[in-house]
Amino acid sequence: xxxxxxxxxxxxxxxxxxxxxxxxxxxxxxxxxxxxxxxxxxxxxxxxxxxxxxxxxxxxxxxxxxxxxxxxxxxxxxxxxxxxxxxxxxxxxxxxxxxxxxxxxxxxxxxxxxxxxxxxxxxxxxxxxxxxxxxxxxxxxxxxxxxxxxxxxxxxxxxxxxxxxxxxxxxxxxxxxxxxxxxxxxxxxxxxxxxxxxxxxxxxxxxxxxxxxxxxxxxxxxxxxxxxxxxxxxxxxxxxxxxxxxxxxxxxxxxxxxxxxxxxxxxxxxxxxxxxxxxxxxxxxxxxxxxxxxxxxxxxxxxxxxxxxxxxxxxxxxxxxxxxxxxxxxxxxxxxxxxxxxxxxxxxxxxxxxxxxxxxxxxxxxxxxxxxxxxxxxxxxxxxxxxxxxxxxxxxxxxxxxxxxxxxxxxxxxxxxxxxxxxxxxxxxxxxxxxxxxxxxxxxxxxxxxxxxxxxxxxxxxxxxxxxxxxxxxxxxxxxxxxxxxxxx
Numbered sequence: 001x002x003x004x005x006x007x008x009x010x011x012x013x014x015x016x017x018x019x020x021x022x023x024x025x026x027x028x029x030x031x032x033x034x035x036x037x038x039x040x041x042x043x044x045x046x047x048x049x050x051x052x053x054x055x056x057x058x059x060x061x062x063x064x065x066x067x068x069x070x071x072x073x074x075x076x077x078x079x080x081x082x083x084x085x086x087x088x089x090x091x092x093x094x095x096x097x098x099x100x101x102x103x104x105x106x107x108x109x110x111x112x113x114x115x116x117x118x119x120x121x122x123x124x125x126x127x128x129x130x131x132x133x134x135x136x137x138x139x140x141x142x143x144x145x146x147x148x149x150x151x152x153x154x155x156x157x158x159x160x161x162x163x164x165x166x167x168x169x170x171x172x173x174x175x176x177x178x179x180x181x182x183x184x185x186x187x188x189x190x191x192x193x194x195x196x197x198x199x200x201x202x203x204x205x206x207x208x209x210x211x212x213x214x215x216x217x218x219x220x221x222x223x224x225x226x227x228x229x230x231x232x233x234x235x236x237x238x239x240x241x242x243x244x245x246x247x248x249x250x251x252x253x254x255x256x257x258x259x260x261x262x263x264x265x266x267x268x269x270x271x272x273x274x275x276x277x278x279x280x281x282x283x284x285x286x287x288x289x290x291x292x293x294x295x296x297x298x299x300x301x302x303x304x305x306x307x308x309x310x311x312x313x314x315x316x317x318x319x320x321x322x323x324x325x326x327x328x329x330x331x332x333x334x335x336x337x338x339x340x341x342x343x344x345x346x347x348x349x350x351x352x353x354x355x356x357x358x359x360x361x362x363x364x365x366x367x368x369x370x371x372x373x374x375x376x377x378x379x380x381x382x383x384x385x386x387x388x389x390x391x392x393x394x395x396x397x398x399x400x401x402x403x404x405x406x407x408x409x410x411x412x413x414x415x416x417x418x419x420x421x422x423x424x425x426x427x428x429x430x431x432x433x434x435x436x437x438x439x440x441x442x443x444x445x446x447x448x449x450x451x452x453x454x455x456x457x458x459x460x461x462x463x464x465x466x467x468x469x470x471x472x473x474x475x476x477x478x479x480x481x482x483x484x485x486x487x488x489x
Contacts, residue, residue: 004053006039011381013039016053017214019207021157021188026179028191028199028220031209032232032421034379034391037192040209041159044190045077046070057156071097075157076150082142084149086135090128091117094149120148123185124178140171147178151187158182159190164198165419168282176202194421196225208232233423240426241454244433247273248457251308252441253410255293258302262288263465266302270410270441275432277456278445279481284462286445287329290412294326295319307409320349323409327399327416329445331392335399338388342380343369345387346401372401377427393424400431410441417451429455449478463488 006014014036021027029037042048044055046067054061057073064070070077084093091114100112114130121128126144134142143163150158160179164172179189179202193199199206203220208231215231229240249272258266263285270276278286291297293304295313304311306322313319316326328334336345346369347354354365369383376397380390387398396416403411413432417425432455435442446452452459459471461484469484471477 001040001044002054002056004040004043004055005051006043006048007051009381012212014043014050014212017209017212019190019214020217021190022204023156023186023188024183025204026183026189026191026202028193028203028206029209030193030196030199030206030228030232031215032393032423034211034394035209035232035421036212037209038161039212041077041161041190041192044070044075044157044159047077071153074153074155075159076153076155077159077161078143078146078150078163079161082146084134084142084145087133089131089133090137090141090145091130093134093145094120094152096149098153116152117148120152123151123181124148125181126178140167140174143167143171143175144178151182155187157188157190159192161192162194162419163191164193164195172198194419196228196422199228200225210234229422232421233426240422241451242426242429242433243275243455243457244436246275246457249273249439252306253293254305255289256303256305258289258292258299258304260288260292260297260299263292263299266467268460268467268470270443272439272441273436274442274457275436275455276441276443277452277459278443278462279449279452279459279485280462281485282447284485285465286462287414288465289462290326290414290443290445293319293410293412294324296326320406320408323407325403325406325408325411327396327403327411327413329414329418331395331399336387336395339386341384341386342373342378342390342398343383345398346372346383346405349402350406368405369401372404376401376431391424392419393421393428396420396424396428397431408440410443411435412443412445414445415447416444417446417448425451449481453478453481461485 001019003016003018004014005016017036017040031037043050046064046069049065055064062073094117095113100109100116101107117130124144124147128141128144134145163175167175182189191202200220205217206220206223207217208215210232251269251271253270255266255268266289280286288297292299295316295318311322332338343365347365351360354361366383373383378394378397380394387395416428432442444452444456453476459476459481460467461469461481463485466488468487471480
């Protein structure tokens with residue numbers, strides 16, 4: 001790709017950006033949210049058109065005006081939010097758009113479709129029930145269906161956008177093995193990720209974008225974490241995890257002998273003036289606990305106290321009215337209404353405060369939305385911008401703005417920085433610190449152990465639905481967390 005430029009109204013998304021990919025190479029593309037990574041790849045995949053520049057495949061200039069053009073040229077694209085049809089089977093999704101037919105009446109040859117799908121999965125070393133609807137598959141299996149879908153079309157180039165965002169460590173290692181095999185087969189891979197540690201595990205070369213411009217391209221061996229961060233954000237981050245001093249105040253939340261079908265004898269308290277970290281392996285029960293506190297799931301026994309008063313929330317609306325907020329792990333599915341504007345997403349959880357009689361006071365709603373746009377530094381042309389067009393970090397800020405507008409007393413962050421670049425992560429951590437200083441109780445659930453260690457004043461570790469231990473001070477170390485995380489398995 002040579003000197004690619006793309007402009008949207010009021011925004012220069014790409015300015016003379018160039019990228020080279022070799023056969024059998026993993027070329028990592030990194031940069032902050034809004035740097036232009038996705039725009040560049042959408043140009044390559046035919047999802048959007050470039051304003052200027054050239055694309056050459058095997059040294060021959062090509063025109064890519066649609067995803068179909070891209071597919072014909074051997075380019076496969078795997079998005080972070082999978083492009084699969086949940087009701088269709090794994091096999092049907094793999095051959096989708098390239099279905100083998102029986103005859104001139106275009107009936108699908110199911111046997112041939114299954115064979116194509118099976119062959120693609122064999123190449124990946126994966127076994128999946130081909131007749132199983134995709135909606136019943138795990139996230140890791142859906143990832144493999146996406147890759148199988150791409151390689152079944154005999155791709156030369158595979159673009160992977162945040163492929164490990166929802167995978168466990170074991171599933172990530174399996175994916176890296178698949179990437180290595182594709183490399184050995186001569187496939188060129190463009191890999192986008194905000195997880196800098198994995199960049200150095202798989203990259204041959206790295207290209208850094210910032211504000212729609214090419215900053216640098218270098219062999220992975222010539223870069224390190226600090227260099228990448230500086231290139232990405234344009235400045236040094238002296239402290240990647242800015243943590244304020246713990247000043248525990250009054251108790252704001254207490255959970256006493258709580259049980260459910262997934263949890264056993266959960267006891268802990270949360271005070272103002274501290275960040276309480278919640279650690280554990282996937283399936284340990286961290287999100288289950290958050291959902292019960294938020295009123296989304298039911299407890300079978302036990303008590304929850306908010307500011308000393310026992311509460312029994314019937315549903316999330318009840319929890320919100322009482323001052324509990326939950327930033328869910330999957331912000332796109334559960335945290336936002338993607339087709340609505342920033343303004344609508346911020347106001348929707350506290351519309352009652354904007355009513356005059358039965359009518360919304362739109363001037364007041366606009367004022368509130370603009371205040372949060374400025375306060376949280378949400379990068380968008382206006383409050384009327386649709387949330388679906390925002391980067392991951394800015395979407396997370398919109399979710400936080402919504403909960404701040406409800407005057408929450410306790411805010412639970414479930415995987416707050418998944419799919420967010422290092423610069424915006426720093427902003428999120430500072431926002432968390434600001435909430436703590438304002439007297440809001442903060443719980444952070446994270447699978448990113450350095451992050452949890454870096455921002456938490458106290459860490460509770462869960463294992464198999466139980467609290468296996470609590471760590472404070474110099475006991476907050478990765479080895480101690482892991483030891484407690486596996487203690488009940």
